Amino acid sequence: MISDSIELAIKTLKQNELIAIPTETVYGLAGNAFSEEAVNKIFSLKKRPLHNPLIVHISSIHYLNTIAINIPDKALQLAQKFWPGSLTLILDKHPNVPYIVTAGNEKVAIRVPNHPLTLELLKQLTFPLAAPSANPFGSISPTSAKHVFDYFSDQLEVILDGGNCISGIESTIVGFENNEPIIYRLGALSIEDIEKEVGPIKFKMKNDQTPIAPGMLSRHYSPKTETYLTNKIKSLINTFPNKKIGVLVFSITIIDSQIVHTEVLSKDGCLEEAAKNLYAALHRLDEKDLDLIIAEIMPDIGIGKAVNDRLQRAVKK
8 A cells, every 4th residue: 555654654564564665766675674574574575585685774873883883984974974865884783683684694784765754764663674675676676656566566555655766776885894995886876976085995796696785686677678788779779670669768869660669868968867767767668568678878977877787787788
């Protein structure tokens, strides 16, 4: 049921059941992070591999010490700057956190989401929420309550409706080695903004066997429709004669007789707008009964790097 009732959400969560929550990035499938029963239900409903850890959502930086220990100075610096917001930190886990949340790791992923409805919910709860994206594992992330309903209409008692997500792609994930930051997943917070605070940053972004953070698997965020990524859309179209093709472009529409539907992410050429619109556009394309989707590579600067990362993980080639 789609609802804006925090009271109903709290009642459901206290029964170790799951709800969907809005954030500024994507909608999350949430349960009590301290309850192994609830967390098991998250993995089961999503059909998510148990070796893929979850993000723990807390109400403020003041709650951090109940989830993490041995917190590096630069982690606190980033949290103070960017929370609430699209930053997830990988830190040493507190004994409070069940190993099922962290996929057996001694590290835990934590963030404070920047959405008023979910922040109010978290403030009223006595436990944090484990919440991956509210979609079946590997499929397109949801950026509206309707997307969640289409996935889990008869399996969730509460889908908290907070409107469309304003950032539209997942959080940026940062971990630490010897107090030095490392990017584990590109996201809605740009590398440039992070480096302004803590200096140059390293990358460890893909690991299919033992991911330390969510979003490190190489295949993810995928439409059901076969999808390709290119910077030469017209040339690729010519290799698929007599096919119904949908295209996803940054700002300029492409004309071709085989194109039956086009999604333009930002007519003004704004990468932030493109990121916000990405998943909704992929959902619409996936509903068009197409033979294939061809997506255009975005400008690889700023948040465009994160959009390209999502597209690369979603496509066949």
